[in-house]
Amino acid sequence: xxxxxxxxxxxxxxxxxxxxxxxxxxxxxxxxxxxxxxxxxxxxxxxxxxxxxxxxxxxxxxxxxxxxxxxxxxxxxxxxxxxxxxxxxxxxxxxxxxxxxxxxxxxxxxxxxxxxxxxxxxxxxxxxxxxxxxxxxxxxxxxxxxxxxxxxxxxxxxxxxxxxxxxxxxxxxxxxxxxxxxxxxxxxxxxxxxxxxxxxxxxxxxxxxxxxxxxxxxxxxxxxxxxxxxxxxxxxxxxxxxxxxxxxxxxxxxxxxxxxxxxxxxxxxxxxxxxxxxxxxxxxxxxxxxxxxxxxxxxxxxxxxxxxxxxxxxxxxxxxxxxxxxxxxxxxxxxxxxxxxxxxxxxxxxxxxxxxxxxxxxxxxxxxxxxxxxxxxxxxxxxxxxxxxxxxxxxxxxxxxxxxxx
Amino acid sequence: xxxxxxxxxxxxxxxxxxxxxxxxxxxxxxxxxxxxxxxxxxxxxxxxxxxxxxxxxxxxxxxxxxxxxxxxxxxxxxxxxxxxxxxxxxxxxxxxxxxxxxxxxxxxxxxxxxxxxxxxxxxxxxxxxxxxxxxxxxxxxxxxxxxxxxxxxxxxxxxxxxxxxxxxxxxxxxxxxxxxxxxxxxxxxxxxxxxxxxxxxxxxxxxxxxxxxxxxxxxxxxxxxxxxxxxxxxxxxxxxxxxxxxxxxxxxxxxxxxxxxxxxxxxxxxxxxxxxxxxxxxxxxxxxxxxxxxxxxxxxxxxxxxxxxxxxxxxxxxxxxxxxxxxxxxxxxxxxxxxxxxxxxxxxxxxxxxxxxxxxxxxxxxxxxxxxxxxxxxxxxxxxxxxxxxxxxxxxxxxxxxxxxx
Numbered sequence: 001x002x003x004x005x006x007x008x009x010x011x012x013x014x015x016x017x018x019x020x021x022x023x024x025x026x027x028x029x030x031x032x033x034x035x036x037x038x039x040x041x042x043x044x045x046x047x048x049x050x051x052x053x054x055x056x057x058x059x060x061x062x063x064x065x066x067x068x069x070x071x072x073x074x075x076x077x078x079x080x081x082x083x084x085x086x087x088x089x090x091x092x093x094x095x096x097x098x099x100x101x102x103x104x105x106x107x108x109x110x111x112x113x114x115x116x117x118x119x120x121x122x123x124x125x126x127x128x129x130x131x132x133x134x135x136x137x138x139x140x141x142x143x144x145x146x147x148x149x150x151x152x153x154x155x156x157x158x159x160x161x162x163x164x165x166x167x168x169x170x171x172x173x174x175x176x177x178x179x180x181x182x183x184x185x186x187x188x189x190x191x192x193x194x195x196x197x198x199x200x201x202x203x204x205x206x207x208x209x210x211x212x213x214x215x216x217x218x219x220x221x222x223x224x225x226x227x228x229x230x231x232x233x234x235x236x237x238x239x240x241x242x243x244x245x246x247x248x249x250x251x252x253x254x255x256x257x258x259x260x261x262x263x264x265x266x267x268x269x270x271x272x273x274x275x276x277x278x279x280x281x282x283x284x285x286x287x288x289x290x291x292x293x294x295x296x297x298x299x300x301x302x303x304x305x306x307x308x309x310x311x312x313x314x315x316x317x318x319x320x321x322x323x324x325x326x327x328x329x330x331x332x333x334x335x336x337x338x339x340x341x342x343x344x345x346x347x348x349x350x351x352x353x354x355x356x357x358x359x360x361x362x363x364x365x366x367x368x369x370x371x372x373x374x375x376x377x378x379x380x381x382x383x384x385x386x387x388x389x390x391x392x393x394x395x396x397x398x399x400x401x402x403x404x405x406x
Numbered sequence: 407x408x409x410x411x412x413x414x415x416x417x418x419x420x421x422x423x424x425x426x427x428x429x430x431x432x433x434x435x436x437x438x439x440x441x442x443x444x445x446x447x448x449x450x451x452x453x454x455x456x457x458x459x460x461x462x463x464x465x466x467x468x469x470x471x472x473x474x475x476x477x478x479x480x481x482x483x484x485x486x487x488x489x490x491x492x493x494x495x496x497x498x499x500x501x502x503x504x505x506x507x508x509x510x511x512x513x514x515x516x517x518x519x520x521x522x523x524x525x526x527x528x529x530x531x532x533x534x535x536x537x538x539x540x541x542x543x544x545x546x547x548x549x550x551x552x553x554x555x556x557x558x559x560x561x562x563x564x565x566x567x568x569x570x571x572x573x574x575x576x577x578x579x580x581x582x583x584x585x586x587x588x589x590x591x592x593x594x595x596x597x598x599x600x601x602x603x604x605x606x607x608x609x610x611x612x613x614x615x616x617x618x619x620x621x622x623x624x625x626x627x628x629x630x631x632x633x634x635x636x637x638x639x640x641x642x643x644x645x646x647x648x649x650x651x652x653x654x655x656x657x658x659x660x661x662x663x664x665x666x667x668x669x670x671x672x673x674x675x676x677x678x679x680x681x682x683x684x685x686x687x688x689x690x691x692x693x694x695x696x697x698x699x700x701x702x703x704x705x706x707x708x709x710x711x712x713x714x715x716x717x718x719x720x721x722x723x724x725x726x727x728x729x730x731x732x733x734x735x736x737x738x739x740x741x742x743x744x745x746x747x748x749x750x751x752x753x754x755x756x757x758x759x760x761x762x763x764x765x766x767x768x769x770x771x772x773x774x775x776x777x778x779x780x781x782x783x784x785x786x787x788x789x790x791x792x793x794x795x796x797x798x799x800x801x802x803x804x805x806x807x808x809x810x811x812x
Contacts, residue, residue: 003609003637005663008575009516016665019498020472033465040461047679048454055446058649059439060779066426092425098504098653101673110415127672169414203409231409243464245678247504257411259422266533267507271677272651273453373466 014134025348026382031244031325032373034300037293038243039285046281047273054276062269063276067262069096069250070275076282077250084212086221087234093252095261098270100209100237100249101127106261107170107205107233107251112137116169119157121149123328123358123366125179125207128172130356140168141359146319148175148185151192158200170203176211176219180328180357180368182321187220194227204232209249212241212290214323215298230254238278240325241290246274297325297372303379304371311387315397325372328357330365335394337367340386343393349386420540431754432788437650437731438779440706443699444649445691452687453679460682468675469682473668475502475656476681482688483642483656490618492627493640499658501667504676506615506643506655507533512667513576513611513639513657518543522575525563527555529734529764529772531585531613534578536762546574547765552725554581554591557598564606576609582617582625586734586763586774588727593626600633610638615655618647618696620729621704636660644684646731647696652680703731703778709785710777717793721803731778734763736771741800743773746792749799755792 006016057063065071074091081087097103104127112118114136120128122141132139140157143150154171161168173193175185185193197204206223224234237249248270251261301320304327308316317330331337337353344351354366371379387397391405398405412422463469471477480497487493503509510533518524520542526534528547538545546563549556560577567574579599581591591599603610612629630640643655654676657667707726710733714722723736737743743759750757760772777785793803797811804811 002635003607005609005636005660005666008609009663009666010519013516013666014669017473017668018665019661020474022472023466023470030467032467035462035465038462038465040457043461044454044457047457048450051446051450051453055449056441056444058651059441059444060429061436061438061650063651064429066428067423068426098677099674110419113416127674131672201409203411203414229408230411239674244467245464245469245675247673247675247677254411255425257415259424260411260415260419262423263420266537267653268505268533268645269651269653271504271653271680273680273683274677277679 024345024350026378026385027350027374028369028371028382029350029352030370031240032370033240033244033325034293034296034372037296039289042285043277043281046284047277050276050280051273058272063272067265067269068092068094069270070272070279073248073275073279076279080282080286081222081252085208086225087252088225089252093255093258095251095253095258095265096270096275097249097251097265098267099239099247100207100235102265102270103235103249103251104128104131104207106264107235108135109264110257110260111169111203117161117166119154119168119171119202120359121173121178122360123178123181123363125174126352126356128207129359137169139359144178144181144183146183148178148183148189149173149193151189151196154193155196158196158202162200167200168202170205171197172205172207173223174207174210175223176208177213177321177324179210179324180326180352181319182324182326182328183319184214184219184322190220190223190226194223194229197231198229202231206232206234208234208236210240210324211236213294213297213325215294216322217294224252230256233257241286241293242278242281246278247271248274248278294323300371300376300379301327303376304369304383307380307383310402311383311400312390312397313399325370327369327371329367329369331367331390332396333365335390335396336364338364340367340390340393344386344389347385347389349382349389351386430751430756432784432791433756433780434775434777434788435756435758436776437646438776439646439650439731440699440702440778443702445695448691449683449687452690453683456682456686457679464678469678473671473675474498474500475676476678476685479654479681479685482685486688486692487628487658491614492631493658494631495658499661499664501657501659501664501671502676502681503655503657503671504673505645505653506613506641508671508676509641509655509657510534510537510613512670513641514541515670516663516666517575517609523567523572525560525574525577525608526765527579527584528766529584529587531580532758532762535765543575545765550584550587550589552589554584554589554595555579555599557595557602560599561602564602564608568606573606574608576611577603578611578613579629580613580615581629582614583619583727583730585616585730586732586758587725588730588732588734589725590620590625590728596626596629596632600629603637604635608637612638612640614640614642616646616730617642619700619703619731621700622728623700630658636662639663647692647699648684648687652684653677654680654684700729706777706782706785707733709782710775710789713786713789716808717789717806718803719805731776733775733777735773735775737773737796737800738802739771741796741802742770744770746773746796746799750792750795753791753795755788755795757792
């Protein structure tokens with residue numbers, strides 16, 4: 001008689017996964033990137049060089065660098081963070097992680113307990129919302145407009161919480177190329193946010209995963225760089241600028257937090273070869289690669305917005321983002337993007353429904369489209385298909401490709 | 407005024423880490439491996455080949471393989487597990503993980519809750535003992551002799567638990583090259599263990615991380631391969647056979663458990679480049695590499711036992727292991743290896759004290775020495791130094807290098 005693992009597993013776990021059956025034909029979900037922009041020859045050259053020079057050190061956990069991760073990559077990050085993010089730090093302030101998701105998990109493990117509340121942007125990264133729900137942490141949502149999180153609303157919320165005798169465990173923000181809206185928090189609002197955090201003695205959790213993907217290259221300094229009160233913990237990643245399947249992210253934090261995060265990181269180190277490759281490649285090539293990548297991503301965004309305008313007309317509302325890999329789209333009243341996502345997936349079109357990416361009351365009218373991975377033909381055909389499915393299911397859009405829909 | 411993260415972190419967390427200040431000169435801790443055995447040219451060749459052929463797929467989370475990990479590596483594992491472990495499985499039964507430690511964490515998250523009890527070998531992997539303590543799970547220890555876990559004692563324990571109305575959440579075993587004792591559970595005892603697990607309806611968690619490191623190449627089939635009741639979950643790794651800094655492990659399990667583990671694995675995939683490299687390298691080179699590695703490890707073990715015999719004489723008791731990278735040593739009554747480890751570390755000699763690696767009542771007389779990483783000179787000098795420190799602190803050994811100690 002066989003053992004029944006389904007009866008043996010804990011109750012309350014997320015539903016078990018189904019076996020994977022391949023990518024959908026028109027894939028607008030997740031944070032996949034542009035394969036054609038991946039400079040594979042330079043990456044292979046860098047990998048070969050560093051492996052032949054230092055590969056023997058792979059015989060030791062954490063190489064010769066200790067548990068914070070490959071020192072040359074941390075040293076590269078010191079220069080990159082200074083140049084791009086206005087952050088002045090040293091290699092000892094950085095902990096390399098297995099993707100920025102591990103950073104999020106470590107920070108949550110250190111700072112959150114069930115029943116806590118945290119402040120978050122109203123539309124948000126689905127992976128953070130799902131984690132906070134599983135941790136039984138209350139999310140207090142602040143609206144986002146074209147200048148980022150509303151600091152007026154943030155001030156009101158902090159005051160109201162103080163009146164209730166409550167203090168948020170942290171304030172989480174994606175200030176630069178916000179996920180999913182793509183907005184950039186202005187410099188003025190950054191200062192207001194930090195002033196409020198200081199006034200109410202709340203730590204700030206800054207997620208800068210998309211910050212390098214700004215078409216103009218211009219962006220305010222990171223909150224971590226502006227802060228003078230050691231209250232910011234900052235995370236970033238190479239997933240969006242080099243390749244998501246390389247799982248390398250990082251945490252920058254004062255040692256009073258970083259030392260605790262390090263003791264919670266009981267994984268015997270993050271993947272070392274990927275760290276070695278990134279250090280070797282980025283020192284020489286990151287800046288030129290990023291410029292090219294941003295040109296290619298901008299072109300894909302243009303393709304997507306053209307396709308949406310053509311197929312959805314005025315039924316789709318969006319603000320063109322100044323960077324990133326996502327478009328956040330609002331459809332007419334009556335559309336339920338969770339149902340749309342289910343139906344569309346069966347016909348090969350995958351999208352992220354707003355209910356998983358937002359705490360807004362009208363979240364189910366929204367959807368998130370990643371434009372970085374599909375090529376132009378796939379974007380055009382996929383959006384036409386999506387508009388047709390949406391019309392069939394919800395009666396909108398009424399026209400597409402300048403023709404009335406029957 | 408600065409923010410005080412030390413006040414903000416949760417209570418009850420492991421103590422914060424201190425900054426790393428380099429490896430000790432005589433390093434016998436952890437599971438570091440033999441750098442000279444690492445065939446870095448063939449590894450670099452394999453890496454270069456797979457990167458130039460398939461590197462563009464790194465632009466997509468989980469490549470083209472889905473969340474269970476790089477398909478060619480899972481396919482290689484199917485053939486390796488059949489050949490080395492007597493396991494008949496398919497690629498869909500395998501989940502690639504970020505080291506086998508992630509496998510342990512996922513399995514624990516699925517199967518354990520505070521207050522549960524589990525059955526473990528009395529001497530054990532420190533990383534498992536510390537995890538179970540943090541999870542507030544009671545460990546019920548079964549003695550290990552030269553044939554592995556005592557199945558007589560296991561039967562008595564299961565019966566006694568049944569009389570108390572208790573059922574272990576799992577039975578954890580390292581049957582092949584046990585950590586730290588190096589013993590191999592005999593084929594007969596394996597069958598007894600499985601029969602008992604079936605009789606008492608307990609799932610079995612088999613950790614085969616060291617199993618390839620058997621000098622003779624001869625070993626019984628894995629429990630997973632012998633089991634006919636779908637009650638075994640099996641983990642393994644490439645850390646001990648290729649390189650520990652490549653964080654690639656795997657879980658083999660029936661889908662009724664694997665699908666649940668997969669939904670708990672919310673890390674957006676494990677490092678893909680390291681999976682690609684291992685698949686490309688191992689298909690061609692694993693068998694010949696393993697033969698050479700085992701010859702080199704055996705030579706280092708001989709160096710270590712010679713050094714211990716010379717420096718500790720009859721003060722050190724051990725059983726020569728048939729494989730692996732560790733020697734488990736027992737010192738005379740009165741020695742406290744936790745204190746010895748503290749004192750020795752200050753003088754550049756690092757070892758794992760028995761109290762972290764065993765639930766035995768005399769655990770503090772034991773110590774674990776990893777012999778794979780230090781070279782012969784380091785082993786000889788380090789053991790001489792250790793014996794001298796031990797004599798100074800505890801009065802034993804009385805002689806060393808055939809001279810009486812003063």
